[in-house]
Amino acid sequence: MTKRSHSVTIRQVAQQAGVSVATVSRYLNRNAPISKEVAGRLEQVMAELRYVPHSAARQLASKKTHIVGLLLSDLHNDFFVPLLDGIETVVRKNGYNLLVATYHAGSRNLPPPIGPHNTDGLLVFSDGLTDNDLAALSAQNFPMVLVHRTPPQDLPIPSVTVENKKITAELIEHLITVHQRKRILLFRGPEQQEDSYWRELGYRNALEAHGIPFDESLVLHGNFEKTVAQQSLSKFLEDQNHPQFDAIFSGDDDAAVGVLAALREHRYRVPEDVSVAGFDNSGFSAFLNPPLTTVSAPTEAVGRIAAERLFSLFDKQSAEGVTLLPTELIIRHSCGCPI
Amino acid sequence: MTKRSHSVTIRQVAQQAGVSVATVSRYLNRNAPISKEVAGRLEQVMAELRYVPHSAARQLASKKTHIVGLLLSDLHNDFFVPLLDGIETVVRKNGYNLLVATYHAGSRNLPPPIGPHNTDGLLVFSDGLTDNDLAALSAQNFPMVLVHRTPPQDLPIPSVTVENKKITAELIEHLITVHQRKRILLFRGPEQQEDSYWRELGYRNALEAHGIPFDESLVLHGNFEKTVAQQSLSKFLEDQNHPQFDAIFSGDDDAAVGVLAALREHRYRVPEDVSVAGFDNSGFSAFLNPPLTTVSAPTEAVGRIAAERLFSLFDKQSAEGVTLLPTELIIRHSCGCPI
DNA sequence: CCAGTTACAGTAACCGGTTACATTATTTCA
DNA sequence: TGAAATAATGTAACCGGTTACTGTAACTGG
Numbered sequence: 001m002t003k004r005s006h007s008v009t010i011r012q013v014a015q016q017a018g019v020s021v022a023t024v025s026r027y028l029n030r031n032a033p034i035s036k037e038v039a040g041r042l043e044q045v046m047a048e049l050r051y052v053p054h055s056a057a058r059q060l061a062s063k064k065t066h067i068v069g070l071l072l073s074d075l076h077n078d079f080f081v082p083l084l085d086g087i088e089t090v091v092r093k094n095g096y097n098l099l100v101a102t103y104h105a106g107s108r109n110l111p112p113p114i115g116p117h118n119t120d121g122l123l124v125f126s127d128g129l130t131d132n133d134l135a136a137l138s139a140q141n142f143p144m145v146l147v148h149r150t151p152p153q154d155l156p157i158p159s160v161t162v163e164n165k166k167i168t169a170e171l172i173e174h175l176i177t178v179h180q181r182k183r184i185l186l187f188r189g190p191e192q193q194e195d196s197y198w199r200e201l202g203y204r205n206a207l208e209a210h211g212i213p214f215d216e217s218l219v220l221h222g223n224f225e226k227t228v229a230q231q232s233l234s235k236f237l238e239d240q241n242h243p244q245f246d247a248i249f250s251g252d253d254d255a256a257v258g259v260l261a262a263l264r265e266h267r268y269r270v271p272e273d274v275s276v277a278g279f280d281n282s283g284f285s286a287f288l289n290p291p292l293t294t295v296s297a298p299t300e301a302v303g304r305i306a307a308e309r310l311f312s313l314f315d316k317q318s319a320e321g322v323t324l325l326p327t328e329l330i331i332r333h334s335c336g337c338p339i
Numbered sequence: 340m341t342k343r344s345h346s347v348t349i350r351q352v353a354q355q356a357g358v359s360v361a362t363v364s365r366y367l368n369r370n371a372p373i374s375k376e377v378a379g380r381l382e383q384v385m386a387e388l389r390y391v392p393h394s395a396a397r398q399l400a401s402k403k404t405h406i407v408g409l410l411l412s413d414l415h416n417d418f419f420v421p422l423l424d425g426i427e428t429v430v431r432k433n434g435y436n437l438l439v440a441t442y443h444a445g446s447r448n449l450p451p452p453i454g455p456h457n458t459d460g461l462l463v464f465s466d467g468l469t470d471n472d473l474a475a476l477s478a479q480n481f482p483m484v485l486v487h488r489t490p491p492q493d494l495p496i497p498s499v500t501v502e503n504k505k506i507t508a509e510l511i512e513h514l515i516t517v518h519q520r521k522r523i524l525l526f527r528g529p530e531q532q533e534d535s536y537w538r539e540l541g542y543r544n545a546l547e548a549h550g551i552p553f554d555e556s557l558v559l560h561g562n563f564e565k566t567v568a569q570q571s572l573s574k575f576l577e578d579q580n581h582p583q584f585d586a587i588f589s590g591d592d593d594a595a596v597g598v599l600a601a602l603r604e605h606r607y608r609v610p611e612d613v614s615v616a617g618f619d620n621s622g623f624s625a626f627l628n629p630p631l632t633t634v635s636a637p638t639e640a641v642g643r644i645a646a647e648r649l650f651s652l653f654d655k656q657s658a659e660g661v662t663l664l665p666t667e668l669i670i671r672h673s674c675g676c677p678i
Numbered sequence: 679c680c681a682g683t684t685a686c687a688g689t690a691a692c693c694g695g696t697t698a699c700a701t702t703a704t705t706t707c708a
Numbered sequence: 709t710g711a712a713a714t715a716a717t718g719t720a721a722c723c724g725g726t727t728a729c730t731g732t733a734a735c736t737g738g
Contacts, residue, residue: 009694020718025696033715050475052450055457056398057694060723065395067438075424078417078622085414088441097452099406100439102427111391113436118394136389226622260626283417283565284621287599289628348724359688364726371727372685396724399693 008051017045028053068121068310069099069114071128073190076225077254078282079299083147086303087123094311096120103128116142121310123147127192143313147306149194150322158313160306160323162297164195167327168202169209171277171295172249174329176210179275179336181247186219187229187259189251196251199279203249217243222255229258237266247275247335253282256292260334271336281330291332291339298325347390356384367392407460407649408438408453410467412529415564416593417621418638422486425642426462433650435459442467455481460649462486466531482652486645488533489661497652499645499662501636503534506666507541508548510616510634511588513668515549518614518675520586525558526568526598528590535590538618542588556582561594568597576605586614586674592621595631599673610675620669630671630678637664 010028014021019038026032027042034042045051059065068091072080084100091098101113112129114122121143124134131152137144138155146159175181186203189196204214220236222229229250236242248263250256256278260270268274270290278285281296302325312318331337349367353360358377365371366381373381384390398404407430411419423439430437440452451468453461460482463473470491476483477494485498514520525542528535543553559575561568568589575581587602589595595617599609607613609629617624620635641664651657670676 007694010696011694021695022697022719023717026717029696031697032717035716038716052454052456054399054694056395056404057723058696059395060393060399060725061694061696063696063723075420075427078420080420080423081414081417084419084423084439088414088439092441092452097457098439100423100427100437102431113431115391117391118436254622257623257626282623283593284596284623284627287596287628288623288626289630291628346724349726350724360725361689361727362687365687368726371687374686377686393724396693397726399695400724400726402693402726 008049010051010053013042013045013049013051016049017041065118065120066095067097067099067119068123068307069101069119070123070125071112071114072100072102072125073104073128073193074102076223077252078284079224079252079254079280082300083125083303086300086305087307088303090304090307090311116140121145121314123306123310124149126194127190143310145306145310145313147302156319158309158319158321158323160302160309160325161194162302162325163327164198165202165205167295167329168199168249168279169206170202170329171293172203172206173209174293174331175247175249175275175277175335176206176212179247179271181275182212183215183218183243183245184247184249184275185245187222187233187248187250187255188219189222189224189255191221193224195279199249199251215243218245222251222258224252224255226254226258226261229255230261231258233259233262234265237262245274247277249277251279253278253280253285253292253294256285256294256334257288260288271334275336276334285330286332288334290334293332293335293337294330296328296330298327301325347388349390349392352381352384352388352390355388356380404457404459405434406436406438406458407462407646408440408458409462409464410451410453411439411441411464412443412466412532413441415562416591417623418563418591418593418619421639422464422642425639425644426646429643429646429650435650455479460484460653462645462649463488465533466529482649484645484649484652486641495658497648497658497660497662499641499648499664500533501641501664502666503537504541504544506634506668507538507588507618508545509541509668510632511542511545512548513632513670514586514588514614514616514674515545515551518586518610520614521551522554522557522582522584523586523588523614524584526561526572526587526589526594527558528561528563528594530560532563534618538588538590554582557584561590561597563591563594565593565597565600568594569600570597572598572601573604576601584613586616588616590618592617592619592624592631592633595624595633595673596627599627610673614675615673617673624669625671627673629673632671632674632676633669635667635669637666640664 010021010024014024027034088098099114099119103112123145125147126149134155138157144157146157148161150159151157175184188200207214220232222232248259250259259276263270270276278292278294281294285292285294309320349360349363353363366373366378427437438453438458442451462484464486465488477496483496485496487500489498490496514523527539546553559571561571587598589598598615602609609615617631617633620633624631624633648659672678
């Protein structure tokens with residue numbers, strides 16, 4: 001019951017096994033030959049003493065943290081579960097650890113909580129870092145991979161994201177040509193967010209292709225969040241002289257849930273009065289009321305591939321530019337299609 | 340363009356500012372008086388050199404990592420977003436970092452990836468660690484808080500979870516008394532998972548209270564996962580002589596989505612033929628088809644409070660036993676109630 | 679006016695690993 | 709068979725911070 005505060009060191013192991021610390025270290029890292037005999041003795045002693053190498057000491061001496069950082073803008077979307085799942089799977093498989101942090105506009109006076117001082121590399125989601133931050137880190141050759149964002153100013157940072165523009169145009173075109181919608185409300189995602197940008201562009205392109213003028217008053221600003229979307233749309237609907245509309249493209253599926261909530265509150269029928277479409281094809285979207293027409297995005301794959309890119313940066317210094325994963329239109333009932 | 344691999348050290352800062360390293364360290368930690376003049380000089384030099392203290396060195400010397408570990412069983416449930424959100428918020432507010440890892444049964448030959456060697460304390464979700472692991476760490480006085488799990492063997496580990504049994508009994512009772520359901524299929528959550536256990540107990544209690552015999556053939560095993568639930572129920576339904584049933588209590592809302600999918604596939608009408616109820620009140624549950632009767636659980640609060648408990652352990656060594664957060668019945672249409 | 683504090687700063691040991699360099703014994707092979 | 713390569717291990721410097729210990733100057737109160 002001696003309660004020393006858990007600090008079995010490599011020297012204790014060495015002494016106990018009658019070898020030098022260097023030998024123990026070599027055994028731990030298996031980076032030099034060790035005799036069978038000594039190896040056996042060490043294994044036993046380490047088990048006996050319940051020795052676990054101290055990470056910080058290891059990191060300091062080896063200049064490697066074996067930690068990957070994930071920088072998010074926030075944690076308010078079901079979307080992050082598959083993303084995290086993909087990332088974590090790869091990180092674990094490589095024997096690394098995952099440091100997760102959010103870093104949003106409000107805290108921009110503070111330095112980022114994760115970076116070269118405590119990780120070997122970063123996965124940067126969306127606007128988790130400013131262009132300047134990215135440029136500075138990139139200049140130091142710090143390994144990074146961007147997720148749902150393309151590199152600014154031609155920085156040579158690999159990037160993994162999904163095809164937004166073309167698929168959104170297809171989706172809007174579907175609303176126009178199949179369902180004769182002409183007043184399509186755009187529920188825009190977060191300002192500064194790239195997906196938002198490309199989706200808006202796809203929306204505009206589709207309108208233009210069909211000779212429908214873009215109407216600023218039909219653009220609402222949301223946040224890829226259920227409640228924000230709900231409140232925002234409710235406020236819009238409560239304005240006596242809000243513009244007419246016959247469809248809503250909400251920024252993503254989470255926002256679509258809020259959109260459906262607000263519409264129901266205000267007695268609109270979906271899809272009879274209003275067509276609704278989302279983006280992401282979240283697990284629940286097929287079972288909303290009505291089933292949600294949306295775009296399926298391979299979010300888990302985005303996470304997985306982004307992490308793999310980062311590890312290949314660790315190895316071979318090879319960058320692979322922008323990876324654009326394909327998306328797919330998922331037609332369900334909320335746009336007006338049967339079933 | 341000198342590309343030294345980003346290693347501005349405290350000694351360089353000290354030299355540049357004409358003071359000793361001790362003074363720089365004191366300034367960084369603000370744990371001893373520094374003259375205005377020197378402070379100013381240091382601030383400037385540190386900005387100029389873009390000095391960021393090296394975490395590992397700091398951890399090694401101070402014996403504090405300023406990292407909180409979160410150990411999850413997996414990442415396959417939307418439930419984790421609010422949980423993570425609550426945790427991360429508190430962790431960030433305290434100036435700590437968050438290390439996230441999964442550690443499941445399959446990897447039980449490996450040691451846990453996070454523990455005393457790389458964190459100051461652990462949030463352990465559900466069966467993220469075995470009883471033995473917990474006992475060992477607890478014996479070393481390692482700060483931990485359990486989430487959605489109560490401490491085994493009277494270990495003095497604080498725990499934060501939600502009330503499962505009573506509310507589940509209420510829910511089942513609702514199905515029995517209001518909707519005259521008597522053959523209620525229980526979609527059990529993961530084996531070994533405490534929530535599953537208590538929910539099953541609530542289910543049994545409610546049956547017993549109403550003189551309905553427990554029928555083992557009405558228990559299906561799921562995993563709190565959409566697809567697993569869907570497949571599992573589908574297989575059940577495809578068995579020609581499966582027992583009759585008139586309601587399903589699925590382990591949680593995620594599983595409920597799968598249940599709804601399987602039922603639709605097999606042409607059951609909800610709630611006319613079968614009542615369905617879930618657990619968690621996930622953001623989407625109000626907008627499923629039909630709107631899901633469920634139990635609202637304060638998941639974000641669970642995360643927040645668990646993290647707060649951990650930080651209060653860091654400070655005052657005060658443990659607060661088991662915290663049971665209240666849950667609430669949410670009646671919607673999937674059980675058969677109007678609206 | 680002097681003992682006792684307090685403010686401020688420096689020196690160097692220490693945290694627990696890794697690894698360059700050195701050493702000895704054993705193989706390998708021309 | 710002798711030179712060179714390889715196996716197996718040890719010694720000690722080093723990674724970049726923190727902090728105990730020490731010292732000087734200025735301040736405080738009786």
